[in-house]
Amino acid sequence: MSLRQTAPWSSRFAPLPSAFLVVAVVIVPLIVLVVETVDDPWSVWSRPGITGAVWFSVWQGALSTVITLAVGLVPTWILARFPVRGRPILMAVFTAPFVLPTVVVGAAFLALLPTSLDRSLVAILLAHVFFNVSVVVRTVLPVWRSMDENLLAAARTLGADPLKVWRGVTWPLLRPAILSAASLVFVMCATSYGVIRVLGSGWSTVDVEIYRRAVALGDVSGAAVLAAVQALVVITALTMWSRRSSEWAVLSTTIPTRRRRPALEVLVWIIGLAFLVPIAALAATSLRSSTGWSLAGWRNLFGLTESRLPDTKIVEAVTNSAAYAVVAAGIAVPTGLSLARSAARRPRRWLTAIVDAPIGISAVAVGLGILITYDVDPIDVRASWWLVPVVHASVALPFVVRSAVPLIRSIPSGLGEAAATLGASPWRRWVHVELPLLRPAVTAASAFSLAMSLGEFGATSFLTRRDTTTLPILVESLLSRPGSLSVMTGSATAVLLLVVTGGLVVLVDRRTPT
Amino acid sequence: MTFSLVAVVVAACGSSDDSTPDRLVLLAYDSFTPPDDAFDLFTAETGIEVQIALGGDAGELIAKAVLTAGNPEGDVLWGVDNTLLSRALDAEVFDPYVSLAHPLRPELIDSGAGVVTPVDYGDVCINIDDGALLDRGITPPVTLDDLIDPIYRSLLVVSDASTSSPGLAFLLATIDRFGDDGWTDYWRALVDNDVLVVSGWSDAYYTAFSRYGGDRPLVLSYASSPPAEVLFADPPLADDSPAPTSVMVDSCFRQIEFAGVLRGTKFTNEARRLVDHLVSVEFQRTLPENLFVFPSNTEAELPTSFLRHAPVVTAPSTMEASRISEGRARWVEEWLTIVS
Numbered sequence: 071m072s073l074r075q076t077a078p079w080s081s082r083f084a085p086l087p088s089a090f091l092v093v094a095v096v097i098v099p100l101i102v103l104v105v106e107t108v109d110d111p112w113s114v115w116s117r118p119g120i121t122g123a124v125w126f127s128v129w130q131g132a133l134s135t136v137i138t139l140a141v142g143l144v145p146t147w148i149l150a151r152f153p154v155r156g157r158p159i160l161m162a163v164f165t166a167p168f169v170l171p172t173v174v175v176g177a178a179f180l181a182l183l184p185t186s187l188d189r190s191l192v193a194i195l196l197a198h199v200f201f202n203v204s205v206v207v208r209t210v211l212p213v214w215r216s217m218d219e220n221l222l223a224a225a226r227t228l229g230a231d232p233l234k235v236w237r238g239v240t241w242p243l244l245r246p247a248i249l250s251a252a253s254l255v256f257v258m259c260a261t262s263y264g265v266i267r268v269l270g271s272g273w274s275t276v277d278v279e280i281y282r283r284a285v286a287l288g289d290v291s292g293a294a295v296l297a298a299v300q301a302l303v304v305i306t307a308l309t310m311w312s313r314r315s316s317e318w319a320v321l322s323t324t325i326p327t328r329r330r331r332p333a334l335e336v337l338v339w340i341i342g343l344a345f346l347v348p349i350a351a352l353a354a355t356s357l358r359s360s361t362g363w364s365l366a367g368w369r370n371l372f373g374l375t376e377s378r379l380p381d382t383k384i385v386e387a388v389t390n391s392a393a394y395a396v397v398a399a400g401i402a403v404p405t406g407l408s409l410a411r412s413a414a415r416r417p418r419r420w421l422t423a424i425v426d427a428p429i430g431i432s433a434v435a436v437g438l439g440i441l442i443t444y445d446v447d448p449i450d451v452r453a454s455w456w457l458v459p460v461v462h463a464s465v466a467l468p469f470v471v472r473s474a475v476p477l478i479r480s481i482p483s484g485l486g487e488a489a490a491t492l493g494a495s496p497w498r499r500w501v502h503v504e505l506p507l508l509r510p511a512v513t514a515a516s517a518f519s520l521a522m523s524l525g526e527f528g529a530t531s532f533l534t535r536r537d538t539t540t541l542p543i544l545v546e547s548l549l550s551r552p553g554s555l556s557v558m559t560g561s562a563t564a565v566l567l568l569v570v571t572g573g574l575v576v577l578v579d580r581r582t583p584t
Numbered sequence: 585m586t587f588s589l590v591a592v593v594v595a596a597c598g599s600s601d602d603s604t605p606d607r608l609v610l611l612a613y614d615s616f617t618p619p620d621d622a623f624d625l626f627t628a629e630t631g632i633e634v635q636i637a638l639g640g641d642a643g644e645l646i647a648k649a650v651l652t653a654g655n656p657e658g659d660v661l662w663g664v665d666n667t668l669l670s671r672a673l674d675a676e677v678f679d680p681y682v683s684l685a686h687p688l689r690p691e692l693i694d695s696g697a698g699v700v701t702p703v704d705y706g707d708v709c710i711n712i713d714d715g716a717l718l719d720r721g722i723t724p725p726v727t728l729d730d731l732i733d734p735i736y737r738s739l740l741v742v743s744d745a746s747t748s749s750p751g752l753a754f755l756l757a758t759i760d761r762f763g764d765d766g767w768t769d770y771w772r773a774l775v776d777n778d779v780l781v782v783s784g785w786s787d788a789y790y791t792a793f794s795r796y797g798g799d800r801p802l803v804l805s806y807a808s809s810p811p812a813e814v815l816f817a818d819p820p821l822a823d824d825s826p827a828p829t830s831v832m833v834d835s836c837f838r839q840i841e842f843a844g845v846l847r848g849t850k851f852t853n854e855a856r857r858l859v860d861h862l863v864s865v866e867f868q869r870t871l872p873e874n875l876f877v878f879p880s881n882t883e884a885e886l887p888t889s890f891l892r893h894a895p896v897v898t899a900p901s902t903m904e905a906s907r908i909s910e911g912r913a914r915w916v917e918e919w920l921t922i923v924s
Contacts, residue, residue, distance in 0.1 A: 107651075118921050180791040185799055189782070267747065267783040268791075272924050285643045286746040287913045288671050290651065359818040360795075360828070366818040378815050378873060380617045438651055445655050452657050453609070453637075534611065534639035534648070534657050543614060543638070549786040550615040551876065552809040553816025557790050 084408040085421045088467055091405055095464040096428045099439025104298050106442060107290045114292030120279060127275040130191070131260030134198035138255050139248070141199050141341075142206030148338040149207070150214035152331050156339070158579050161207070162572040163342045166349070168204040168521050175200065176268030177561075178348040181355065189271035197265045200348060202255045205469070208518060209251040210244060212510045213476045217243055219328070247476040253311045254472055257304055257429045276300050280432040290438065297435030304430025309423040349568060356561035360554045367558025371566070377555060379548070382563070383539055388570060391540045395523035395574070398462035402519040405463075406470030407478075407511060413471070414478035422475075426468045436461075437532025458533055459523065466519040473518055474511035481507045517575045524571045541567040605851045607633035608858050609658030611649070613642045616662060619870050626861040632854055641784075642668060642749045649846070650675040656846035659855040662703065662862065666695055666840045666902075667752050670909030673697060678844035679852060685860035686868075688880045692840055697905060700844035701859050704868075704877035707807035707836035707897045708753035710740070711829050716794040716801035725802065727834045728761055732773035741780040741792035742804040746916050748784040749839075754804050755919055756908065757837035760901040767915075771922045781923050795829065807831050808876040811893040815873060827893040838900040841877065 114120065145164060149157060167175070179197055180188050187193055217240070225235045263277040274282075276296055284293035356367045369375040371382055406425075413422050428436075440461070444451040451457050485507070489499045526542040535543070541563060548560030616638065623634040637658050639645050646668045649661055653675045664672050672678060682693060683701040692702035710731075712724050717739075725736055743751035759767045780800060782788050789805055792798035810827035817828075843862050845855040861867055868884035871877050878886070886894075 118917055119924065176787065177791050181797050189780075268787055271780065271782055274924070282746045285647045286752070287916060288647070288650070289913065290647070361819055364818055380874065381620065438648065441648055441657070442651050445652065532640060532644065532648075534637045536609065536635050536637045546786075547615050547617060549790060551816065552789060552805065552812040554796075554813075555816040555818040556812075557796060558818060 084412045088405040088409040091464050099443045102443040103439035104294045107294050109291050111295050114295050123274045123276050123279045127260045131256050134259035135256040138199045138202045142203040145338045145341045146207050146211045148334045150211045158576045160342045162575045164207045165204045165575045166572045167200050178351040181351050193269045198259045205254050206251045209473050210247045213247040216480050250472050281434050297432040301431045305423050308426045367562040370559045371562045387539045387541050387544045390538050394459045395520045397459035398523040399519040401463035402466045402470050403515045406467050410471045410474035414475050428465045429468050462523040466522040469518040470515040473514040477511040516578045520574045609635050610660050611637050611658040612662040613645050614638045649677045653677045654848045656848050659849040660858050662843045670905045679847040681845045683860045686863045687882045692880050700842035702880040703843045705840045706877040707900050708750045709807045709836040710832040711803050711805040713794045713801040732777050738778040740802040741788045741800040743788045745919050753837040757901040811889040831895045836897045836900040838902045
């Protein structure tokens with residue numbers, strides 16, 4: 071205890087960079103937008119469709135969360151507790167959907183679903199599960215994996231039946247991670263925008279209403295009011311939620327050494343393959359010409375064929391996307407982990423709530439806010455290339471922190487102190503004790519950050535880019551013109567986006583010792 | 585930390601107020617895809633590079649331009665159309681400039697209100713998958729009234745007037761045709777006839793339209809979509825083969841796109857020269873097959889693909905900017921209550 075009280079200044083200020091990032095990129099712009107544009111905070115609530123959108127956001131978000139957890143915890147359990155062949159591939163399969171442009175996923179779902187289910191609630195729920203299972207897997211799996219096998223064995227030896235082991239040991243240990251994942255998924259689904267626009271004919275969330283008011287109706291004031299209220303509600307809810315999940319996890323140091331279970335291995339692969347179905351549908355679209363099958367879309371994507379579509383500049387798009395993702399991860403992972411470390415040791419609820427803000431704030435509002443906040447020299451950053459990765463980083467930050475906190479909690483704090491007692495310098499403690507223990511957290515955090523950046527999440531799609539094509543933008547631009555070759559090339563680009571993301575995630579996962 | 589460090593670096597290499605800039609920034613919507621060499625001539629003549637900055641679809645572009653009026657993100661804006669122009673005019677987004685450097689269609693110039701220069705035009709129209717209709721033994725619809733006939737029940741997909749620019753254009757076409765009193769009844773009848781409303785153009789065209797896996801043979805698109813269907817077909821189609829889709833000429837709404845000098849640019853004269861370049865014959869003749877619009881320059885010839893496959897729309901619906909400005913928000917909200 072005494073050691074923690076005399077923590078060096080570096081750990082006391084550790085959470086500040088991430089808080090600064092979010093305040094500067096998300097919170098200040100929202101406040102500026104509200105201050106500069108709102109003239110009447112009340113009138114928007116009586117406009118048609120607003121109350122319906124609020125109600126739909128809430129119940130649809132809750133329903134999506136329950137289903138996502140139910141679906142996601144099965145592969146999480148199997149991958150966490152049993153050796154599974156092709157594990158890195160499965161991890162990539164469960165992570166990749168997170169980055170797919172919603173227009174593309176929407177098209178894949180519409181192609182798969184029977185027409186009667188097109189643009190129905192079922193379609194929305196399925197898409198939300200598809201997108202967000204990665205949140206459950208990425209947040210819960212590392213904790214479950216690091217759960218002490220001896221603890222479970224001891225409980226069993228003492229005569230506890232499986233249900234009792236689950237209720238008495240497993241659930242209390244997993245609860246913080248599961249609640250954390252659930253709150254993220256809920257906010258993601260309640261503030262869903264792209265999925266609702268593509269799949270939800272007639273349904274509308276608050277985020278969709280914000281877009282509609284700001285862009286189509288020219289009512290920026292109303293949009294800013296909705297965005298501010300939504301942000302306050304989400305941040306408050308997440309803060310209260312995190313109070314309930316802030317107990318410490320028990321330390322664990324052993325690695326599961328269970329036997330293979332072929333039946334479970336088959337099951338997890340079946341679930342994995344089900345996740346590949348929409349992706350396969352996408353690949354099929356990239357190969358389907360108006361008369362049959364053809365590689366023309368792929369040849370055209372790589373400039374191997376004469377066509378009258380504009381040059382895709384594919385190398386440039388891949389390079390830009392990857393560079394943005396790496397820069398964003400380079401910002402989000404260190405800042406996020408330093409907050410996570412300090413939040414894991416003692417609750418920092420308000421700080422974590424601030425860092426959660428990007429998930430709850432409408433992308434449109436942030437995008438517009440940035441435009442009018444940082445618009446005078448010397449902080450006229452609107453034209454800077456790094457604005458895009460910095461915004462990516464702030465959007466990824468909550469996912470970085472939330473995937474890392476439970477993992478860091480499960481690291482025994484005593485180890486560092488023991489090393490200190492034995493005379494290790496802070497630097498040696500960091501390199502030889504803490505860093506190896508942080509590895510899984512770094513992995514989870516990097517995978518999230520890379521994936522979110524590649525998929526152009528949220529506010530970033532609303533920023534103006536100069537001479538920089540990225541993969542998602544290329545997909546959108548190809549899908550904005552008629553002709554079979556356009557849609558084939560666009561779908562091929564989306565598949566490529568997936569492959570690049572999957573590849574990066576596999577690469578990151580492989581760097582983690584098992 | 586990173587943020588402030590980089591900010592300092594960027595500020596340090598920021599441009600100063602030179603009289604001639606090294607480059608101009610042209611703001612445009614995401615699907616603005618001119619050929620790579622489209623600005624070479626301009627650069628050769630002026631020594632100024634043109635950097636294209638993309639910022640969302642046309643609606644998002646204008647929303648951002650309105651917020652940043654007077655302190656813009658670029659020097660010239662490409663792509664405000666007549667359905668959105670009034671918003672830009674109300675917010676004084678532009679420094680008035682109408683290019684007289686090249687001969688432009690006079691009726692287009694008038695609709696720019698003396699503030700912006702017309703760069704192209706096109707028509708938003710219902711497109712028909714002729715093969716699919718033939719298979720069902722149904723004759724193609726001709727007038728807007730046909731679309732509420734039970735024969736065409738569940739055949740039409742349109743995009744959302746509150747989130748997409750063709751959607752708004754089609755709503756305006758029905759208001760122009762049926763008047764302030766009649767359009768709501770027309771839309772109620774369309775809804776009764778099971779019109780499908782989807783979010784945007786690509787959702788309508790690539791998910792609901794029968795040519796691309798959907799079950800609706802009538803889709804809201806553009807008069808220039810049939811030539812694109814021929815040009816971008818796979819397997820390739822010969823230039824003289826018939827287009828697989830056709831256009832319902834009676835359903836069209838004329839969209840005119842403008843370019844303007846953004847108020848607050850440090851380089852007004854150069855920005856005006858760039859607008860001149862945008863309406864030059866050299867630039868304008870690339871428009872049809874790249875952006876699928878018709879050139880505003882009367883001397884820019886149409887390519888064969890357009891002459892062959894794009895229908896001549898003689899009497900499209902139109903609407904004055906002032907009427908759009910006055911009615912748009914009210915109409916869209918009313919429309920939303922009808923279709924949802």
